[in-house]
Amino acid sequence: MVFDILLFVLGLVFILISAEIFTNGVEALGHRLNLSTNFTGSVLAAVGTALPETILPIIAIFFFAEGKGHEIGVGAILGAPFMLATLAFPLIGLTVLMGHFLLKKRELALNIETVGFRRDIVFFLFAYSVALFIVPFENEILRIFTAIFLILLYFMYVTLTLKGESNEMEAVEKLYFSPKNPHPNILIIILQVVVALIVMISGAHMFVSGIEKISLHFGFPALLFSLIVAPIATELPEKVNSVFWIFRGKDSLAVGNVSGAMVFQSTIPVGFGIVFTEWDITGLALISGIFAIIAAFLALTLSYVEKKLIPFGLTIGGVFYIIYLYLAVKEFV
Structure with missing residues (x-):
């Protein structure tokens, strides 16, 4: 039990350190490639920090199919958007509110590029609604076509984000892997991003492993772990990165x-889950999606x-997380 707690803490430390290195590297990469703020935050940073929670269900579904693998996999797939909307967004909102009302270090308005933000949310609402309510899970052919549609939808989103109007990335003060060079080689920048991702994924794995063993020690069910515990760990990179960016006044990157x-x-x-699992979403899993x-x-x-009002709008989602946590504990305890 002591070793599991140490593993949990060490994983958290790895995530925090790698998140700082990653955000620094992503900013430098976005600036070096002349990419917009929206594309850098919504695509480069988002996909990079989404790797831990993407890998978790794939491993669960393919390597633990004989046990609770599919249940954990589906729970992790659905748990990621749920945690982002009801925990990561509220954390950004609360950080802004704290910075304004308590620390007096920033204004209340969240200075984001609203066009990009609205595009992100509209794509999410459409894609996730299709996955939850329209997928004909009893028809395998239609499920495959639905999964292909969702994947193509993401590439359409990337294209629109790349072409959309947005501010250019500001130059980073210094790159951690090349602090004395104001114009570091792009290979050094990519190396820093890749190393940070490897450390981040390793830290997330250690964190999840520690939480899993601790939760099993206390008798938590697999679905409860996959819907609540694991996504909190794997979503840490997004949460930590966003908090760092909020305190630095880089709101568009944070959101x-x-x-x-x-x-x-x-x-x-979700497309992966639709094809390789039964994808019969009911009960708490469906409620998490609706929330x-x-x-x-x-x-x-x-x-x-x-x-x-945007910080308050982001913070409201935390209410649904609290309600869901109550419903989940009530059902399993």
Whole structure:
């Protein structure tokens, strides 16, 4: 038990350190490639930090199919968008509110590029609604076509994000792997990003392993672990990256990191789950999806009202996480 706790803590430390190195590298890469802020945050950073929670269900479904693998895999696939909408978004909102009201270090308005943010949320709402409510899970051929449609939808989103209007990336003060060079070689930048991702995934694996053994020690069911515990661990990179960016005043990167990950998680991993599992979404799994959609829709709605209300719109999603946690514990305990 002591070793599992140490593994848990060490994994968390690895995630925190690698997240700082990763955000630094992604900013430098976006600037070096002359990419927009939206594309850097919503695609580069989002896909990179989404790797841990994407790998988890694939491993569970393919290598633990004889046991609870499919159950854990589907739970992890659905748990990722749920955690992003009801935990990562609220964390951004609370960070802004704390920075404004308590620390007095920033304004209340969340200075994001609303066009990109709304595009992310609309794609997420559409893709995830298709996955939850329209997929004909009893017809294998139609399921395959649905999965292909969702994957193509993501590439359409990437294309629109790349072509969309957005501010250019600002130059990074220094690259950690080349601090004395104001114009580091792109290979050094890529190396830093890759190394950070490897450490991040390793840390997430250690973190999940520690939580899994601790949760099993206390008798947590597989579905409860896959829907609540594992996604909290694997979503840490997005949460930590976004908090770092919020405190540095890079709001578009912070929000895009999460909203872009939501689009990715509602298309690529979901398409994988539709094809390789039964994808019969009911009970708590369905509720998690509905809560994620409602939370995202509320954030989208308030973005049309005023920028000062966006932090509150993001924070509201936390209510659904608390309600869901209560329902889950009530059912399993």
